[in-house]
Amino acid sequence: MKLYDLTLSxxxxxxxxxxxxxxxxxxxxxxxxxxxxxxxxxxxELNPLGQLPALExxxxxLRDSQAILVYLAxxxxxxxxxxxxxxxxxxxxxxxxxxxxxxxxxxxxxxxVDKFGLPLDKPSTLRTSDFILPLLDRHLAxxxxxxxxxxxxxxxxxxxxxxxxPEGGVSLDGYAHINRWIARIKALPGYVAMPGTE
Ligand SMILES: N[C@@H](CCC(=O)N[C@@H](CS)C(=O)NCC(=O)O)C(=O)O
Numbered sequence: 001m002k003l004y005d006l007t008l009s010x011x012x013x014x015x016x017x018x019x020x021x022x023x024x025x026x027x028x029x030x031x032x033x034x035x036x037x038x039x040x041x042x043x044x045e046l047n048p049l050g051q052l053p054a055l056e057x058x059x060x061x062l063r064d065s066q067a068i069l070v071y072l073a074x075x076x077x078x079x080x081x082x083x084x085x086x087x088x089x090x091x092x093x094x095x096x097x098x099x100x101x102x103x104x105x106x107x108x109x110x111x112x113v114d115k116f117g118l119p120l121d122k123p124s125t126l127r128t129s130d131f132i133l134p135l136l137d138r139h140l141a142x143x144x145x146x147x148x149x150x151x152x153x154x155x156x157x158x159x160x161x162x163x164x165x166p167e168g169g170v171s172l173d174g175y176a177h178i179n180r181w182i183a184r185i186k187a188l189p190g191y192v193a194m195p196g197t198e
Contacts, residue, residue, distance in 0.1 A: 002027045004043050004054040008115075009033075010108060010160035011065040012053040013194040014099075018069055018156045020192040022077050066096040069153040081153050091147040095154035099161075102132035108161035110168025129170045133178065136162065140177035144184060151188060159185050163197045 003019075005012045005028045019026045031037050031052055039050040046054040047063035055062045055071070062068050073082035082092055106128035112118040113125060136158070139146070146154040163182050165172055172179060185191065 001025070002029050002056040004029045004031050004038075004046065004052055004056070006031055006033050006038075006052045008195060009052055010111075010164055010194070011051075013160045013197075014065045014156055015053050015055065015068050015072070016194070017160070017192060018072055018077075018081070018153060021151075021156070021188055021190045022072070022081065023190060024072065024076050064100075066100055066157055069096070069157055073153045077153075080150070081156075083148070083152075088148055092152045092154045095146050096157045098132070099157035102128055103158055103161050106130075106132050107165035107168055107170045110170050111161070111164055112168070114168045125168065126170065129165065129168075133162070133165070133170070133172075133175055137175040137177045140181045144181070151185070155181075155185060160194070160197070167196050 001024070003012065003015055003026045005016070007030070016026065016028075018024075031043055033052070037043060038052055043052070043054060044050050046056060046061050049063060051063065053063075053065055053068060055068045057071075060071070062071055070082060073080075074084075083089055106125055109118075109120050110122065110125035110129060113120050113122045143149065145151050146158060159182070162172075162178060163185075172182075186193075186197075
């Protein structure tokens with residue numbers, strides 16, 4: 001199974017992290033982002049959006065980190081990481097949507113501005129961060145994991161760009177429940193880090 005990968009990408013890291021936690025070997029194919037290789041073959045043929053990550057599992061080709069988490073969790077994680085019953089499934093999925101929306105447009109985009117110089121609207125990324133991080137902290141005040149009382153792909157999807165928030169000038173000081181949740185994720189057997197989450 002090949003993951004077209006970028007070390008500094010939190011979206012790629014979601015996939016590497018889940019694979020490590022479930023003991024699934026991945027063949028990492030590093031893509032030279034600065035050279036624009038994500039906009040050229042073979043990546044553009046796997047993902048017409050020209051984005052990473054992309055996954056190739058035999059004839060199955062997938063784009064989008066959330067979709068790849070769903071695929072790996074259902075194919076290799078049994079019921080543990082993504083259950084099939086309607087309510088718990090939906091509970092996990094709502095956080096995948098939050099990861100792709102508020103977390104992406106808040107702390108993740110703030111990091112794209114500060115760390116990589118992308119010309120995004122920094123005040124907007126800070127406003128979105130100020131909306132989602134307090135909400136997440138309140139949610140975690142009464143539970144150890146985002147849903148179902150155990151780690152699921154909800155945690156894996158939301159974790160990277162929350163943990164990387166300081167790289168976008170978004171402080172996690174004062175978010176005690178988020179910080180304890182980050183520590184719990186880092187203590188999971190098989191956990192792997194990425195630059196910026198150590
Ligand atoms: N929704 C996608 C977003 C993927 C994404 O934006 N990847 C970045 C790297 S972290 C990328 O390839 N950006 C290049 C571009 O958008 O042109 C996911 O979750 O995988």
